[in-house]
Amino acid sequence: MQLxxxxxxxxxLQGSVLHLTLNRPQxxxxxxxxxxxEVMSVFDAIAERRDIRAVVLRGSEGxxxxxxxxxxxxxxxQAYQQGQVDPLFELNRAFGRMITQVNNAPQVVITLLEGAVLGGGLGLACIADIAIADINAQFGLPETSLGLPPAQIAPFVVDRIGLTQARRLVLTGARFNGYEARELGLVHFVSDSPEKMDxxxxxQxxxxxxCAPEANRITKALLLSVGKIEHEALLDQAAAQFSAAVMGEEGVEGTQAFVEKRAARWAQSA
Structure with a gap:
């Protein structure tokens, strides 16, 4: 499917990596x-694209x-006041659907976090498989200071950093930098220059x-299923996937490459 x-x-699109840049610098x-x-349409288009193995999310102009x-x-x-059926609900839920879709993407999602990482931007950071932050990036959840709840973001923040820290950040609107974001477990790496971030x-x-693309896809889905599927049922499902993988194309190629002391085809062709 075309982008x-x-x-x-x-x-x-650079080889197997799709770079997606939010481009509203004004x-x-x-x-x-x-x-x-637009973000949702992109992730719809790449859902079955096994040739795209990673998506890099960043913002334009710092x-x-x-x-x-x-x-x-x-x-x-204004539309609500004019009698339309709750457009504010639809606006808010659209973001929730988008962030859920990005969270569940089969590709590895990497975020490059610079400058403002606020509200929904912090929500996107929370669903990254790999998050890299500039030390001077400004993180925060300012919604409550605007008289609003972080309605679609809060569950992802709790999943990422735990309830104790989420309560403090959400209920105070606190701002923090890349170092504290790493201490909280929100990001994995901190950079002090654009060159180091690159x-x-x-x-990464x-x-x-x-890593084999299909094995990564299955593994990511398995990780996201923890706590949502009954434990024994999840392990049964995982065992069936493991058995299919051993007999499948990637499993055969991976074990053969190991025995022959060479890179697997997916690593050679990347």
């Missing part, structure tokens, strides 16, 4: 409904994402290329 043509985001890449829908676009909220409020990204991509 969609987008206005609010930029797409660049609003610090705050998310409006059009941007949310900011990752400043959250939701206040102008969109104001327009939805080097960290390439290091090289490691991903060494």
């Amino acid at each position: 969609p043509i987008c206005q609010e985001i930029e797409l660049q 609003a610090r890449n705050a998310m409006n409904l059009a941007l949310v829908q 900011n990752f994402c400043a959250g939701g676009d206040i102008k969109d909220m104001a327009s939805a409020r 080097a960290l990204l390439e290091q 991509l090289q490691q991903i290329r060494c």
Whole structure:
């Protein structure tokens, strides 16, 4: 399936890696409904693309994402006052559907976090398989200071850093930098320069290329199923997947490459 043509985001496919850049620099890449829908259309298009093994999310011109676009909220409020059926609900839920879709993507999702990482931007950081932050990035959940709950974001924040820390951050609107984000377990790596961030990204991509794409897809789905499927049923499902993998193309190639002391085909062709 071809990648969609987008206005609010930029797409660049480099080999097996899709670079997706939020491109609303005039609003610090705050998310409006059009941007949310474009991100969803991209992840719809790549859901079955086994040739795309990683997606790198970042923002343009030094900011990752400043959250939701206040102008969109104001327009939805006006529409609600004019009698439309709760456009504010639909606006909010659209973001929730988008972040859930990105969370469940079969590809490895990497976020590069610079500048503003606020509200919904922090929510996106929370669903990254690998998150790399600039030390001076500004993280925060300012919703309650605006009289709003972080409605679609809160569950992902709790999953990422735990209830104790989530309560403090959400109920105070605290701001924090890349170092504290790493201490909280929100991000994995911290960079002190664009060059180091690029080097960290390439290091992670090289490691991903060494892993079989279908095995990664199955493994990610398994990890996301923990706590959502009954324990023994999940282990039964995992055993069936393991058996199929051993007999499958990747399992045969991987074990043969190991015996022959060579790189597997997916690593050679990356």
